[in-house]
Amino acid sequence: MSLATDAADKPTLYKRIRADIEKRILTGEWPPGHRIPFEHELVARYGCSRMTVNKALSELAQADLIERRRRAGSFVRRPQHQSAVLKIADIRAEITALGRGYGYELISRKLRAATAADRERLGVKKAGKVVSIACRHSADNVPFAVEDRLIDLASVPNAATADFSREPPGSWLLHHVPWTEAEHTISAIVADDRTAEALDIAVGAPCLVIDRYTWRSARTITAVRLLYPGDxxxxxARFKGG
Amino acid sequence: MSLATDAADKPTLYKRIRADIEKRILTGEWPPGHRIPFEHELVARYGCSRMTVNKALSELAQADLIERRRRAGSFVRRPQHQSAVLKIADIRAEITALGRGYGYELISRKLRAATAADRERLGVKKAGKVVSIACRHSADNVPFAVEDRLIDLASVPNAATADFSREPPGSWLLHHVPWTEAEHTISAIVADDRTAEALDIAVGAPCLVIDRYTWRSARTITAVRLLYPGDxxxxxARFKGG
DNA sequence: TACGATTATATGTCTAGACATATAAGTCAA
DNA sequence: TTGACTTATATGTCTAGACATATAATCGTA
Known part of the structure; x- marks a missing residue:
């Protein structure tokens, strides 16, 4: 039988079933499109109840490794190369994680009625007030990134009185705004005069640009552009698992 | 009771429980760190068995929205701003999705014993054979990206005889290699002479660089560098859900 | 042959229990 | 106060059933 052949750390049964199937998919033994055994077959093979194999298969389905179709069975999905998980850390956390000294400097902070450009950038239609912030992050006193941010006060009213001279707006928002969705756009530019000076790099040096729009259930919260020395x-970004 | 108050499309009970909790997390009603009701409390509230609420909570845990701790309860996790889903499409698919004409051109293809540089790039120790490919993708006859790829023949032996003069190696691999993991590194450079010529841009123009390493259960498959005109x-990349 | 109705079946959801297990919290002794 | 021991408890896993439901396959009819 297949029980307890390698039960060194004794994983639970449904996890073993899941791992067994995952392995066959990974090795290519069961290629995309392959129909994996029916639940009742796995029940027979593992000698357990249907709920147990159902749990294993449900998790595989939730992880997009298999697709389940009523009456037809469960099928191996084709790999989705294009989907990867990108970890964009809070800059302060990123720098301290590298064991380097984090430095922050507020360059400017303006509270104003939203201009047409502001409204377009935030993707809102109604007029309202915004806070515009420019600041710089550094690691061991070397410029790390410059930030240009707009916060919609209609969504985050207490950002009007927050003290951004000491706490970076990203960290402040992380701790004061509950749950958010975000969209990041990544591109490359070459440094212009102002950017080059702020980052202490040469004019014409490559910069990585991250534009991030953050909102919570259709309410725009903030738009930020981060410029990093590109070299x-x-x-x-890591694909699937790990 | 709480049954069927808005059962327009009649979602199943465990999904409704999951959605209810998700909503409270999203709105900030239950902030990060908040302990959500115990299973037995939810059982009482929804008048169902524990397995049903357990399924709802397990899925929320698998989606990293909550954290479950034995004896302590289940807690709302803090939003992971840094984690975003980046969709890196197959280039041909990306271009055709834009409604533009896809063009492909093989620049060079070499089969050789792995050099020390090849081995380092692929992250393998043993000597073996590799295929080195340079090619160019274009959209409506305008250069879209140049690709510089290395395939480990120890992992993908039939890549030795594949015809990459017609099919881009990315597409070929997608259809011939079962399931993979990948790591992407994104950076920015300025175009050197060779790159500028290949992409038909000016020397010194910004380029977005994607380095992708692909493997399957610790076996390296391919390493590729893609260069895009940065402007x-x-x-x-979109964060969590949607 | 084409189409519509029927049937068989695999998955989807759910129950009312059970025992296992990690651990927070309380208890007691050094 | 501290550390070791005990206990209570919430989650983790599992069972042996049940009915619901979507749909592939079959059968019958036009």
Missing amino acids: SHRLV | SHRLV
Whole structure:
């Protein structure tokens, strides 16, 4: 029988079933489109109840490894190369995680009625007030990134009185705004005069640009543009698991 | 009772429980760290069995929205701003999705014993054979990206005989290699002479660089570097759900 | 042959229990 | 006060059933 052949750390049964199937998919033994055994077959093979194999298969389905179709069975999905998880850390956390000294400097902070450009950038229609912030992050006193941010006060009223001279707006928002969705756009530019000076790099040096729009259930919260020296900063995105 | 008050499309009970909790987290009513009701409390509230609420909570845990701790309860996790889903499409699919004409051109293909540099790039120790490919993708006859790829023949032996003069190696691999993991590193550079010529842009223009390493259960499959004109190409990463 | 109705079946959801297990919290002794 | 021991409890896993439901396959009819 297949019980307890390698039960060194004794994983639970449904996890073993899940791992067994995952392995066959990973090795290519069961290629995309392959129909994996029916629940009742797995029940027979593992000698357990249907709920147990159902739990294993449900998790595989939730992780997009298999697709389940009523009456037809469960099928291996084709790999989705295009989907990767990108970890864009809070800058302060990122720098301290690297064991380097974090520095922050507020360059400007303005409270104003939203201009047409502001409204377009935030994707809102109604007029309202915004806070515009420019600041700089540094690691061991070397410029790390410059930030240009707009906060919609209609969504985050107490940002009007927050003290951004000490706390970076990203960290402040992280701790004061509950749950958010965000969209990041990544591109590359070359440094103009102002950027080059702020980042202490040469004019014409490559910069990585992250534009991030954050909202909560259709309410825009903030729009931010981050500029990093392109030759020293890298973003890592990992596909599926790990 | 709470049954069927808005059962327009009649979602199942466990899904309704999950949605209810998700909503409270999203709105901030239950902030990060908040302990959500115990299973037995939800059982009482919804008048169902524990397995049903357990299924709802398990899925929320699998989606990283909550954290479950034995004896302590289940807690709302803090939003992970840094985690975003980046969709890096197959280039051909991306271009055709834009409604533009896809063009592909093989620049060079070499089969050789892995050099020390190849081995380092692939992250393998043993000597073996590799295929080195350079090619160019274009949209409506305008250069879209240049690709520089290395395939480990120890992992993908039939890549030795694949015809990459017609089919891009990315598409070929997608259809011939079962399931993979990948890591993407995104950075910015300025175009050197060779890159500028290949992409038909000016020397010194910004380029977005994607380095992708693909493997399957610790076996390296391929390493690829993609160079895009930085001012025209953008990567979009969306955070959590949607 | 084409189409509509029927049937068989695999998954979807749910129950009312059970025992296992990690651990927060309380208890007691050094 | 501190550390070791005990206990209570919430989650983790599992069972042996049940009925619901979507749909592939079959059958019958035009």
